[in-house]
Amino acid sequence: MAQQRDLDVIVFGATGFVGRLVAGYLARHAPDGVRIGLAGSSQERLTSVRSELGPRAASWPLFVADSDNRESLEALATRTRVVATTVGPYRKHGLPLVVACTKAGTHYADLAGEVAFMRDSIDTCHDAAAQAGVRIVHACGFDSIPSDLGVLLLHQAAESDGVGDLEETTLVVKSLKGSLSGGTIDSMKVQLQEARAEPRVRRLVADPYALSPDRAEEPALGDERDLMRVRRDNDLGIWVGPFLLAGSNTRVVRRSNALQGWAYGRRFRYREVTGFGSGPMAPLKGAGMAATVVGLAAGLSFSPTRAVLGRVLPAPGEGPSEKAREAGSFLVEIHAKTSSGTRYVGRVAARGDPGYAATSLMLGEAALCLAQDGERLPARAGVLTPATAMGTRLVERLRDAGMTLSAQRDGA
Numbered sequence: 001m002a003q004q005r006d007l008d009v010i011v012f013g014a015t016g017f018v019g020r021l022v023a024g025y026l027a028r029h030a031p032d033g034v035r036i037g038l039a040g041s042s043q044e045r046l047t048s049v050r051s052e053l054g055p056r057a058a059s060w061p062l063f064v065a066d067s068d069n070r071e072s073l074e075a076l077a078t079r080t081r082v083v084a085t086t087v088g089p090y091r092k093h094g095l096p097l098v099v100a101c102t103k104a105g106t107h108y109a110d111l112a113g114e115v116a117f118m119r120d121s122i123d124t125c126h127d128a129a130a131q132a133g134v135r136i137v138h139a140c141g142f143d144s145i146p147s148d149l150g151v152l153l154l155h156q157a158a159e160s161d162g163v164g165d166l167e168e169t170t171l172v173v174k175s176l177k178g179s180l181s182g183g184t185i186d187s188m189k190v191q192l193q194e195a196r197a198e199p200r201v202r203r204l205v206a207d208p209y210a211l212s213p214d215r216a217e218e219p220a221l222g223d224e225r226d227l228m229r230v231r232r233d234n235d236l237g238i239w240v241g242p243f244l245l246a247g248s249n250t251r252v253v254r255r256s257n258a259l260q261g262w263a264y265g266r267r268f269r270y271r272e273v274t275g276f277g278s279g280p281m282a283p284l285k286g287a288g289m290a291a292t293v294v295g296l297a298a299g300l301s302f303s304p305t306r307a308v309l310g311r312v313l314p315a316p317g318e319g320p321s322e323k324a325r326e327a328g329s330f331l332v333e334i335h336a337k338t339s340s341g342t343r344y345v346g347r348v349a350a351r352g353d354p355g356y357a358a359t360s361l362m363l364g365e366a367a368l369c370l371a372q373d374g375e376r377l378p379a380r381a382g383v384l385t386p387a388t389a390m391g392t393r394l395v396e397r398l399r400d401a402g403m404t405l406s407a408q409r410d411g412a
């Protein structure tokens with residue numbers, strides 16, 4: 001990868017709602033000396049955003065680029081060591097930038113939770129990026145950093161204790177205060193539309209191992225479909241229901257396992273659920289959540305209901321107030337049992353709305369990690385996951401930024 005670049009990080013999509021938050025995070029928290037630029041499709045809007053970021057950003061260069069203009073993306077990629085992009089839906093707008101970064105030898109990070117886009121990126125660019133020493137890293141926000149890094153820490157704890165491989169592993173959403181971003185909703189809509197129209201996409205997004213580097217080598221562990229109803233989990237002792245982001249997060253975590261030579265274990269079974277406790281109201285709450293998830297997926301798949309939902313759901317470029325973003329939070333627990341029967345629990349938590357404040361922190365730190373920490377990162381390149389591209393170094397950065405990421409024996 002070329003080391004001599006004008007800049008360390010360019011935020012592409014800086015005039016969008018989440019892009020502005022990422023730029024704002026970097027303006028407040030990037031170390032002195034880190035060279036940052038802003039990119040988007042409008043010079044006027046870029047100038048306005050920069051003016052709102054304070055004196056540290058006053059001299060940041062601005063770049064006009066469009067996701068539909070290959071030449072502008074290639075020019076952008078050659079100016080920086082890392083591009084962090086919030087321009088979605090990625091299935092519609094993302095692949096040309098991935099190609100441009102791969103060609104230029106530029107690291108890349110995004111917020112993609114779209115399985116079909118990530119599969120396209122893998123098939124198109126993984127080999128070339130690996131050969132060029134480039135890290136293309138998808139899912140660097142609430143989906144899928146808590147899942148991916150949380151399981152990595154559990155694996156490392158079990159490996160350090162010498163108690164065998166991970167087997168049954170379940171992420172449980174314990175609390176979630178905030179909202180999905182308008183961009184996430186738009187991405188879900190695009191993927192659901194494509195899955196309904198194209199059998200190939202439908203089969204892909206339903207495949208638990210859709211992002212595997214070698215699908216034929218994946219183990220046959222029975223039914224690994226994402227939970228879509230409420231049920232009591234006797235092992236955890238609580239009622240559980242669907243988690244809206246499980247369809248992308250679980251695929252990312254399974255890819256991490258495979259990219260590391262199935263280091264977590266050949267019988268690693270991973271799922272994600274929302275926890276509702278064990279009280280008498282728990283199954284009713286779970287049933288309500290299941291109905292909401294199924295109804296949202298169905299509603300976004302059909303034109304008439306999609307138009308109705310569009311009036312009440314956040315649109316791309318929209319988001320909550322600063323007060324609402326700061327009031328948000330999330331906590332997930334990841335429960336794992338190893339091949340020796342030893343149980344572990346991991347916890348990942350952060351303050352701030354998961355889809356906005358926490359996500360902008362995670363993408364900001366991922367971009368800084370790729371730009372600054374090369375010698376401390378795993379010796380791996382290609383189309384990667386947060387765990388396989390940045391691993392424990394990103395864990396350290398996120399902890400320093402105020403997030404909780406832990407793993408220990410259950411009951412310790």
